[in-house]
Amino acid sequence: MMPRQRVTVVAATAVLAAAGFATGTAQAAAPAAHKPVKSGTLAASCSQAYLPLPDPSCTPGAYNPAVTQATIGSTICVSGWTATVRPPVSYTNALKTQQIAQYGYADTNPADYEEDHLVPLELGGAPRDPRNLWPEPRYGNQPAQSKDSVETRLKNAVCGHKVTLAAARSAIAGDWTTALSRLGL
Numbered sequence: 001m002m003p004r005q006r007v008t009v010v011a012a013t014a015v016l017a018a019a020g021f022a023t024g025t026a027q028a029a030a031p032a033a034h035k036p037v038k039s040g041t042l043a044a045s046c047s048q049a050y051l052p053l054p055d056p057s058c059t060p061g062a063y064n065p066a067v068t069q070a071t072i073g074s075t076i077c078v079s080g081w082t083a084t085v086r087p088p089v090s091y092t093n094a095l096k097t098q099q100i101a102q103y104g105y106a107d108t109n110p111a112d113y114e115e116d117h118l119v120p121l122e123l124g125g126a127p128r129d130p131r132n133l134w135p136e137p138r139y140g141n142q143p144a145q146s147k148d149s150v151e152t153r154l155k156n157a158v159c160g161h162k163v164t165l166a167a168a169r170s171a172i173a174g175d176w177t178t179a180l181s182r183l184g185l
Helices: 003-019 069-074 081-085 089-103 144-159 165-175
Strands: 113-117 133-137
Touching: 069 165, 089 113, 089 133, 144 165
Parallel strands: none
Antiparallel strands: 113 133
C-alpha cells in the first residue's frame, strides 16, 4: 500500500471509529454538529439549557447492537448482564472530565457528576460510545439517582413484555423525566 493510500485508510478508520461504526454501536438519533472544546480552553460546546437532560446535539444516545428485542432474554433480562458490558471507571472518569468542560459547568469537581448513559445499559445502550455518555449532575431538581429508578422500571417493563425495547429506548432517550408516563407505567 502506498503512503497516501495508507493515510486515507487510517483517516477513514478514525472517522468510522469516531462515529461508532468501528466499535459496533448504533446511534439513537442523528446528532447535530458541535465543536469539541479546544485543549486549554473553557469554551463550552454543549448547552446546559436542557438540564436535567443532556444537550441532544452532544449526547444523542447510541445502542449496543447486541441488544435487540430478540436477544433481551440473553442480554438485558439476565441478572448481572450490565456488569459484563459496563466500561471501566478509568475510561468513564477521563471522559467525564472532558465532558464537564464541554458542558461548561462552573462546578468542575468530577465527584458532583455521574457519567451516565443516556440510553442505559439496562436497555441496551452503547457502553463506551461518547454519544451515549454525559456528565449528569448529582444535584438539582432531578438528581442522577432519580433517573436510575426510571431505568430499572423500564427494564422490568421490557423484560415483563409490557413495552417493547424500542419504545422504552425512545422514551428514555427523548426525556427520561416523562418516560414512564409516556409509556403508561
